[in-house]
Amino acid sequence: MAQDLIRAIADLHEEEALRITEERLSAGEDASKILEDSRNAMEIVGKRFENREYFIPDLVYSGEILQEITEMVKPKLKKAVKIERLGKVIIGTVAGDIHDIGKNIVTFMLDISGFEVYDLGIDVPAQKFVDKTEETQAKIIGLSGFLTLSFESMKETIDVIKDAGLRDKVKIMIGGGQINDEIRKYTRADAYRPNAVSAVSLAKEWAGDK
């Protein structure tokens, strides 16, 4: 049964996945076990994305299926499930820019890879990154930007983080649109990554999980 659900989700068979979930719930199975299988399935989805077998539409769809299963399972959960996390990541699209497709993909991939992700959304003022870092003690920050205006905005955000005395406590990566290594140097970020997969593996490296 577990394998059936994992395969159905990983292969993006929505109806089958929901049917199996329903059956397992009516059979009185522990809801947290179903969630665990779903998470395992998402790991496979992530791997397939890494291998370029899956693309953004497939990720979006898998996220949708996961969401539906979570909704079904939630009322039957006895206690909150404690998940081991690799580390905390703060992410957001920098001030002035309201694009979020790329950022959402990175957030999703970080999440299914085991990170605790604080997604601050779009058009995020620099101070919000500082406040969230102080609140969560996260050690990794991801800045996203699609338009060329984000070059300046990323630079300012990193300056504000520095002025707050946090620069040595966090690693900062940037990505999106026209961003490249030249812009990384210009903004003094620690790293630039061109896509979600490489962003996740860098986050793992930074979190000490190689």
Added chain:
Amino acid sequence: MGKTPEELFKERNKRVEDAVQLKVPDRVPVAPNFGFFYAKYAGITCEEAFYDYDKWRMAVKKTVIDLEPDMYTSPRFTVLSPGPLLEIVDFKQIKWPGHGVSPNHSFQFVEGEYMKAEEYDAFLEDPSDYVMRTYIPRIYGVLEPFKMLPPLRSMMVGYAGARLTAELARPEIITALETLSKARAESLKWRSIMDSLRQELTDMGFPSGSESIAVAPFDVIGDFLRGTRGVMLDMYRRPDKLLEATEKVLPMQLQAGVLIAKRSGNPRVFIPLHKGADGFMSLEQFNTFYWPTLKKLIIGLIDEGLTPWLFIEGDYTSRLEIIRDIPKGKAIYHFELTDIFKAKEVLGDVVCIRGGVPNSLLCIGTPQEVKDYCKKVIDVVGRGGGFIMDAGAVIDEAKPENIKAMVDFTKEYGVYG
């Protein structure tokens, strides 16, 4: 002896035409695809570009006169509708400078599910009715009362239909139309300034890149109707409806592109591509959902004697073989992040390539670095013609001296001989 503006206009147009037809022009044409760079160069804000028509006109004029590109990008591609007009109609689909985004930043699209998944049938059955009574009320606040309209086709019943006409004059609709008359006045004012700007630049010898826009059918659905998330889920949950919808909007896009291009006398039709790039979808999804109707759009425009200028955003390096399948020497492929050297290899004998200079280099590099890069691009991609020098993405931010370096160096080094 200096050339007359008329001669210069013809010469620039011919240079571009030669490149499009894969002939060797006198030199590599250079056409920086300016967006808000016009404003930044002339020292006005993006907000002023949206609100102060005269300042915007002067900014565009100054930039074009100072830099003398072979083609300038119509400022109507940057400010598609001016701020006062957008305010009057209470437009919901973008945020613009001074109205949701900073006065110094570009307008940005507000992603949304403007057409709901369960509305495909209504759209497919009668797109005009759907647009009039469902879509328009959602995207223009002032036209929300249009949702109270009866389906106009219900008036097809002869004299019983007459009583339905009264529904057109509901007080809410009258109020909306009164507001629209203000929008009309604003629109005419803006249009006359933009038209006279175009005439002035023509008289000075500068052709524009294009005056008309057509959108890839998949992007019409993905950008304007269903949103990115919506359209991606549709690829799984209702692929047939999605395909039917792309076929439905294809002739509409074709007609609009042909009409405006022919009216303007400029044969180039701008087609910005959004959601079909590498990473955005698999090759198989591209072949199924994106390319078939885009290809029909390209060929339909070519059959009308027009020149599609595809602005290929993102990376298409894995799709070059597929998009090769169009008539030879009839279109422009303008690449953003695609490996342009590879593009020359795969497509050089079929289509004119445009682009090449990374926007990041124009923003933070030095003029010397820009020249070095342009040299490499001219040497490889410019070889044998069929190339137009430009940045990859639309130019908003850039150091003026870098743009000047790109233009002047191309004019000097790009001479064929």
